[in-house]
Amino acid sequence: MVILEVKNVSYGYSHGTPFEIAALRDVSFSVEKGELVGIIGHTGSGKSTLIKMLNSLLKPESGQVLLNGKDINTDKASIKEARSKVGLCFQYPEYQLFEETCAKDIAFGPKNMGLSEDEVRQRVLRAAEFVGFNKELLNRSPFDLSGGQKRRCAIAGVMAMFPEILVLDEPVAGLDPAGRRELMSMIENYRKATGATVMIVSHSMDDIARIADRILVMNKGSLAESGTVKEIFSKTDKLIEMGLSVPAATSLINKLRLKLPELDADVYTTEDAARILAAFYKRRKEQ
Ligand SMILES: Nc1ncnc2c1ncn2[C@@H]1O[C@H](COP(=O)(O)OP(=O)(O)OP(=O)(O)O)[C@@H](O)[C@H]1O
Numbered sequence: 001m002v003i004l005e006v007k008n009v010s011y012g013y014s015h016g017t018p019f020e021i022a023a024l025r026d027v028s029f030s031v032e033k034g035e036l037v038g039i040i041g042h043t044g045s046g047k048s049t050l051i052k053m054l055n056s057l058l059k060p061e062s063g064q065v066l067l068n069g070k071d072i073n074t075d076k077a078s079i080k081e082a083r084s085k086v087g088l089c090f091q092y093p094e095y096q097l098f099e100e101t102c103a104k105d106i107a108f109g110p111k112n113m114g115l116s117e118d119e120v121r122q123r124v125l126r127a128a129e130f131v132g133f134n135k136e137l138l139n140r141s142p143f144d145l146s147g148g149q150k151r152r153c154a155i156a157g158v159m160a161m162f163p164e165i166l167v168l169d170e171p172v173a174g175l176d177p178a179g180r181r182e183l184m185s186m187i188e189n190y191r192k193a194t195g196a197t198v199m200i201v202s203h204s205m206d207d208i209a210r211i212a213d214r215i216l217v218m219n220k221g222s223l224a225e226s227g228t229v230k231e232i233f234s235k236t237d238k239l240i241e242m243g244l245s246v247p248a249a250t251s252l253i254n255k256l257r258l259k260l261p262e263l264d265a266d267v268y269t270t271e272d273a274a275r276i277l278a279a280f281y282k283r284r285k286e287q
């Protein structure tokens, strides 16, 4: 079932100045309920602009954004509905933490939705659990947390709204490898537990290859490609042309295949690579 439809959306910045730029050009795609969509693209390709369209933070200059079949920009009520159903988490969301305690910060979104105190409290506890926050952390000031903890606190604030679509702009940017892995698996757990649709903008081809059901590739404001991990990352040359790359595991196997053409080419994650190389050596031993 389609939950979100972006139809011929265009948007530009700085009209009437020498800096005028077409940030989105006739972008169209749809998202199925429960899907995990990865959005990749070179810097400046329009990824952040695109996701700001999804809850009417920016309005298309032409085209439409339909949520459950309804244009989100119809009137005030439809915009309000989109804001509660599409949870947007910006890049470096920790800069927006401001409350005395993490619990209060996480409660900010659900409180604004007009929910009862009891419901807000329950949502805060549930969201905190998704990001591994215990009571002690919840009662701390967000300013006394590590960088990774601040990030998780901010993301929990969006999760606590339990949006139908959770949209995250570069959620793991700037975290160390362990922090990245941890946060990505927290997002996956949230999705599994809630059945929410998730959209993630990322510069990491490795992260996207590991978790996405489908990938949208933005290039200079246009949607250049849309497809499965295999469909997108088998087009190495096209990605490189757009200033992108393939996952490290894909690149490794592509290089090995120059010498060992019998290796399977369908490799997008470290786990895939390990499996294929182990099978290869097993076959060799048996020969
Ligand atoms: N507020 C703004 N005013 C003017 N131009 C802007 C504004 N925000 C973005 N742009 C321009 O619009 C284009 C698309 O920007 P956007 O931030 O959507 O790209 P992005 O794909 O998210 O890039 P990044 O990977 O660096 O985050 C870029 O050329 C950018 O310079």
Ligand SMILES: [Mg+2]
Pocket (backbone or CB within 6 Å): 047, 048, 049, 169
């Ligand atoms: Mg961006």
